[in-house]
Amino acid sequence: MSLPSIHPNWDLPPKGMTDGYSLEITARDMEALVEAAPAIAGETPVAVTFLPGESLEARIAATKVVRDLGFEPMPHFSARRLESGDDFEGYLEAVVQQAGVRRCFVIAGDPAEAAGPYGDSMALISTGAFERAGIQAIGIGGHPEGHPNMSREQTFAVLTEKCAEIASRKMAPLIVTQFSFDAAPILQWLAELRARGIDAPVRIGVPGPAGIKTLMRFAARCGVGASTSVLAKYGISITKLIGTAGPDKLVDALGKALGPQHGKVRLHFYPFGGLTRTVEWINNYKARP
Ligand SMILES: NC(=O)C1=CN([C@@H]2O[C@H](COP(=O)(O)OP(=O)(O)OC[C@H]3O[C@@H](n4cnc5c(N)ncnc54)[C@H](O)[C@@H]3O)[C@@H](O)[C@H]2O)C=CC1
Numbered sequence: 599m600s601l602p603s604i605h606p607n608w609d610l611p612p613k614g615m616t617d618g619y620s621l622e623i624t625a626r627d628m629e630a631l632v633e634a635a636p637a638i639a640g641e642t643p644v645a646v647t648f649l650p651g652e653s654l655e656a657r658i659a660a661t662k663v664v665r666d667l668g669f670e671p672m673p674h675f676s677a678r679r680l681e682s683g684d685d686f687e688g689y690l691e692a693v694v695q696q697a698g699v700r701r702c703f704v705i706a707g708d709p710a711e712a713a714g715p716y717g718d719s720m721a722l723i724s725t726g727a728f729e730r731a732g733i734q735a736i737g738i739g740g741h742p743e744g745h746p747n748m749s750r751e752q753t754f755a756v757l758t759e760k761c762a763e764i765a766s767r768k769m770a771p772l773i774v775t776q777f778s779f780d781a782a783p784i785l786q787w788l789a790e791l792r793a794r795g796i797d798a799p800v801r802i803g804v805p806g807p808a809g810i811k812t813l814m815r816f817a818a819r820c821g822v823g824a825s826t827s828v829l830a831k832y833g834i835s836i837t838k839l840i841g842t843a844g845p846d847k848l849v850d851a852l853g854k855a856l857g858p859q860h861g862k863v864r865l866h867f868y869p870f871g872g873l874t875r876t877v878e879w880i881n882n883y884k885a886r887p
């Protein structure tokens with residue numbers, strides 16, 4: 599079965615670890631995106647997160663800016679944060695009509711209770727609204743380090759079901775993983791994913807270079823492992839929490855180990871407010887001998 603192509607690069611082997619990367623921004627990063635745009639390759643997928651306390655208008659405007667700058671917007675839909683069917687379909691219709699959106703990312707969201715009718719990602723996908731709106735690809739969350747509310751077995755079962763559901767609706771599934779500081783669990787998870795027959799393209803979540811305190815704050819907030827030994831491998835000494843840290847060692851380790859057995863893999867950068875710094879890091883990494 600042929601599914602819509604979600605990025606021309608996916609059919610070619612990557613030219614390097616950063617080739618065909620994607621970015622994740624929030625509605626507040628618009629000025630930074632305009633500033634960084636000349637240093638970002640055209641058509642780069644740019645995800646727009648769905649954070650609490652942002653207006654729908656701000657998210658729609660951000661998605662439009664992404665498109666107008668020549669990038670491929672991928673707005674997030676947080677099932678548990680959507681208050682009604684109108685809330686969901688209104689946002690979807692707005693980004694499709696105003697920003698030409700073709701791909702969306704669907705995630706449960708952190709709230710313990712749903713604000714409206716959608717308790718998980720599947721509840722959004724199974725409405726049929728995405729394909730009716732002309733969406734061609736759906737991103738879903740991957741959790742290489744596990745998930746606080748699911749067993750490892752369940753996380754793979756849920757991924758299998760969501761990929762099948764998306765494909766049955768004639769859209770292309772794409773897995774985007776939670777960010778991580780440690781290559782080992784990512785590689786192990788990728789191997790297991792492929793062994794279980796899940797062949798969807800995977801974008802591995804990588805933190806952009808950021809202040810060490812910022813990285814640790816986000817890790818705590820998002821339930822990401824940041825033990826002393828993991829941070830040491832990443833290049834952070836907990837006796838020296840000042841300064842910034844980049845994903846050099848993590849990306850090096852992935853680059854050394856990744857092979858055809860891991861299937862289609864690209865990187866997805868989480869800049870955590872430091873978009874310009876992240877894009878500079880990517881371009882410098884690419885230019886290294
Ligand atoms: N970029 C990322 O990777 C982000 C990750 N997340 C986290 O990923 C989690 C899982 O999302 P999906 O993989 O889309 O799961 P999903 O929507 O496919 O749900 C799978 C199962 O986990 C349960 N579940 C999901 N979130 C829950 C929660 N907050 N509390 C209790 N049970 C929950 C669902 O009810 C369902 O049974 C989110 O809940 C959130 O914690 C949230 C935002 C961004």
Ligand SMILES: Nc1nc(=O)c2c([nH]1)NC[C@@H]1CN(c3ccc(C(=O)N[C@@H](CCC(=O)O)C(=O)O)cc3)CN21
Pocket residue numbers: 622623624626627647649708776777812815819820821868870871
């Ligand atoms: N479980 C989970 N929940 C999430 O909400 C979440 C994840 N995982 N994984 C990563 C993504 C990325 N997320 C975010 C959230 C906030 C900003 C952000 O830049 N917020 C503020 C700065 C706040 C700060 O520095 O603490 C901003 O100015 O926009 C970026 C990415 C949230 N995300």
